[in-house]
Amino acid sequence: NIHAKDVSHSDSTWTVSAVKIGGGANFDIVLPAVTTISVPNGGEATIPVQVKANIGATPGSYEGEVRLTNSTTGVQLHLPVWLRVIPTTAQADVLLIDDDGSDSGFPDYSSTYASMLTSLGVTFAYDDIWNDGLPSFYDLFGYKAAIIFTGNNDSFNTSGFSVSDQDRLAEWLDSGGRLWTIGQNFAEESDSNGSYSSPSIGRSRLYHGYLGIKYVAGSTFAGAAPKPTGTGLGPMAGMTLDLSPGADGAGNQNSIEASSPMPDNDTYQAAHTMTPLFRQIGGTAAAGSSISFGRSSDPSLEEERMEYRYRSVSMGFGLEGLNNTTGFSTRNQVGEKTLKWLLDRISFGPVSVATQDPKKAAKGSKKVRLSTSAISSSGAPIVRYRWDFGEKSEHYQSTTTSSVNHKYKRWGTYEVRVEATDALGHRSITHATIEIKHNH
Structure with a gap:
């Protein structure tokens, strides 16, 4: 995403365009259907931009620009884009x-x-x-x-x-x-x-x-x-x-x-x-x-x-x-x-959430059990999990199993992170968004 923030103390509208500098058939800079953004006085605006290699792209390094043109003054802002295409054929x-x-x-x-x-x-x-x-x-x-x-x-x-x-x-x-x-x-x-x-x-x-x-x-x-x-x-x-x-x-x-x-x-x-x-x-x-x-x-x-x-x-x-x-x-x-x-690489399965008390599953509960699974590509056992429950605390809980019980203080949506360490000493992290809600 491109984030624009006003520092001129005035409303402004910008037209967004993309330019590829060489190697155009190998990659694309994809803009949304609406290619203008309005930035309010003292405010911010965001426009999504995707850079991707095309099918059959020749391995190499490519570059381009995303240009923002002020609709009133014609002033241009140039944001460089760089992409490297690497081969995927295994030798x-x-x-x-x-x-x-x-x-x-x-x-x-x-x-x-x-x-x-x-x-x-x-x-x-x-x-x-x-x-x-x-x-x-x-x-x-x-x-x-x-x-x-x-x-x-x-x-x-x-x-x-x-x-x-x-x-x-x-x-x-x-x-x-x-x-x-x-x-x-x-x-x-x-x-x-x-x-x-x-x-x-x-x-x-x-x-x-x-x-x-x-x-x-x-x-x-x-x-x-x-x-x-x-x-x-x-x-x-x-x-x-x-x-x-x-x-x-x-x-x-x-x-x-x-x-x-x-x-x-x-x-x-x-x-x-x-x-x-x-x-x-x-x-x-x-x-x-x-x-x-x-x-x-x-x-x-x-x-x-x-x-x-x-x-x-x-x-x-x-x-x-x-x-x-x-x-x-x-x-x-x-x-x-x-x-x-x-x-060695560690990969994760999805993070699931369930109430600790099945009798309260219909109404929802702040007491939940989070579960995931991690696996090492080398077959090394996973020896530790660490859990960030998304409550903006730096006190993380460690377990030796892939599940943990936790009680949330408030209903809401949380970004959960899980860190796994295997017996070879390597670590990896996965993210999941969960919702803790009360069903009336």
Whole structure:
């Protein structure tokens, strides 16, 4: 909606029109049948405007204007309209990006990641970034997530990524992409920032901004990784990693990277959105650091606005080094849990309202029972519901079930909000308008 407020202390009438600037066949700016608005002295007026992509629209960015022309003076107000059309054709579940530097003489670990995804029933497209380059911005939307693995690669000079590739990946993430980076030395391998020498906070924008991490140590352990190597936290609780040499893993994990949440500053605000996933067992890295983090912005009743739409996981070790045969968590188990956390979404059924006392259903009652249902796309159980009953109170009620009893003080119409949290730590919110009325 366009809201107009008079500040000239006089009545005015405006004609509303729309202009498309290029790409006209791909989108429309839809105005109501009545295209004039009258704004009273000191008052306000509203006109609904809809911007939509047309069927068969070519993916791209389009713009236009909504123009308000004063019927008396001819003065025009121009309101810009911007629309991005993204493709909806799925290519595969995952884009598997190989940046292990095998074209520069490093070992080739692509089979490890391909085998893991195949075993999990996850469809993927393989991309050798050095030879194939990164898909176009719009082609990236054909995948639910991207995985970048780096093996033993330890320099941006031997990375297949260019700075423009990283920027394209960042733009896709800003549009809701999901990214999992995995490999020792990822800070060095992705370090496209040649103008700032701080090893802890002067790496690439992808590393600090989108993974949300601060570099702590390039080698968490003095020498080879011990057995066991790391323990799972939060959504990874109960898992234990063995990255030590001598079993069926690659035995290459001599520089497992430790990191910590990027401190809040003028450029990056990350700490409050970070979840440690795996922490090293022992080692020489600073206390409070970890070898894996997840980053996600989820809505809450206190703040529904998401700070960003992407989700990312960083692992400072390589899956190829993980041992399957020593009694600890396997590559498939780590891969499955990580993808569930990365791709998880919560959806709701409708919110229903019923009187607590069925005998009063005909007349209506202020004592009601609200019910809904929430489900996680990854199958994670819903562990908490929080209820805002629409009474303009900041005291929200928490339950572990999908129903709650509440007594309203007054008859009326209320905007109810429900927040659900699943066992992976992700949240979502639904809205419903309910009417509490007395039937005479």
